[in-house]
Amino acid sequence: MDSATVGKHPCPECGGDLQWNAAKQSLACPYCGTIVPWSPAQEALGEQVAELDLVKALAEHPADQRGYGDDAQRREVQCQSCKAISVFVDGKVADRCEFCGSPSIIDHQSLGDAVTPQSLLPFKISDGQVRDSIRKWYGTRWFAPNRLKSAALTDTLKGVYLPYWTFDAHVSASWTAEAGYHYYETESYTENGERKTRQVQRTRWEDASGSLQHFFDDELVPGTVGVHQALLQQIGTFPTTTDLKPYSPEFVRGWLVERYQVDLRQAAQRGEASMQEQTRALCSADVPGDTQRNLQVQASFRGRTFKHILVPVWLVSYTYGSRSFQVLTNGYTGQIAGERPYSWVKIFFASLAALIVAMLLLVVFGGNR
Known part of the structure; x- marks a missing residue:
């Protein structure tokens, strides 16, 4: 097979490469507008969504030569400010970082042992829906500067596939504690x-112990450095356990893709730390009584697997004054979280108005006594 045609899905009308259209929820030609429905049979173009053995992967440092699209069209650039690596798979170039707006970007050489995504969540929310939602969101930011609403909306909106890791594991835990x-x-x-008499609370302490069996399914760990972590936590979860699609270049062609900067080993450590914390909370919930102390948990994990996936996010990145801000929208659910500057003029006059109202109320009610 000609390597130049691998991963391509030509338009039946003009031959152009079809791309995923969030508004139509179908493949669409960016040149002639032809819509081609995405059928389940076409998912065979990508690999099936599969869990990979984590222990084996960490030991072997796996090499996966398949990239995010056609190698001939692929280019990676790294921002020297925020360190995000952007992957362009359609021949596009950039003169500024799509995440922080810095002009300091340089070509980046892809590592040969990079783990590339085998599945993703395609964009479900269109750019038109996002623009309307963000306008409403800005409209409720009462203390934001007035000119922000027109300065930070339309021209910086980008659809981005962010890198994530998912981890599965069976945990067996035993615990001891003093139950009160x-x-x-x-x-x-x-x-x-x-x-006089009164009732005084006392606590009787008894030794307690137990065991726990639990399965962690798709514990998510972000692999991104381009977007602010606090905002990611606010835009909600991604339904990776039910809605993932096998990877296919059509989904990402024409969209910006960020390459992971949190590698598999780092992500696995963070994932295990999160599982340990959750396991402790589950064991704590099993301790009988009204209160507890000296909880000790011994946990072991088995059947550890992982996936490297891409999730859809709409990003607004802008600079106001000397600071940069981001607004994120979950590209699958539409949930928004964002940062914005404050207008200290508005805050001053609002505080002054509140003070005046308080003084007037004091005069009115004080005079009626």
Whole structure:
């Protein structure tokens, strides 16, 4: 097979490469506008969504030569400011970082042992829906500068596929703790020369122990450095356990893709730390009684697997004054989270107005006494 045709899906009308259209939820030709429905049979173009053995992968440092699209059209650039690596798979170029706006970007040589995504969530929310939602979101930011609403909306909106890792594991845990049971005793005391009684809470401590079996399914760890982590936590989860699609270049062609900067080993450590924390919380919930202390948990993990996936996010990145800000929209659910500057003029006059109202109320009600 000619390597130049691998991963291509030509338009039946003009021969152009079809791309995923979020508004139509179909493949569409960016040249003639032809819509081609995406059928389940076409998912065979990509690999099936599969879990990979984590222990084996960490030991072997796997090499996956398949990239995010056609190698002939692929280019990677790295921002020297935020360190994000952008992958362009359609011949496009950039003169500024798509994440922070910095002009300091340089070509980046892809590593030969990079783990490339085998599945993704395609964009479900269109750019038109996002623009409307962000306008409404900005409209509720009462203390944002007025000119922000026109300066930070339309011209910087980008659809980005962000890198994520998912981890599965079976955990077996045993725990010991002291379980506390509350009870009450009547206590006598003297107040102003008068004898009174009151109920006083006491705690009886007993040794307790137990075990736990739990399965972690698709624990998500971001592989991105281009977007702000606090915002990622606010735009909600991605339904990776139910809605993932096998990877196919049509989904990402024409869209910006960020290459992971949190590698598999780092992500696995973060994923295990999160699982350990959740396991401790689950064991704590099993301790009987009203309270507890000295909880000790011993946990072991088996059947550890992982996936490297891409998730859709709409990104607005802009500079206001000397600071950069981002607004994120979940490209699958539409949930928004963002940063914005504050207008200290608005805050001053709002505070002044509140002070004046408080003084007027004091005068009115004080005068009626």
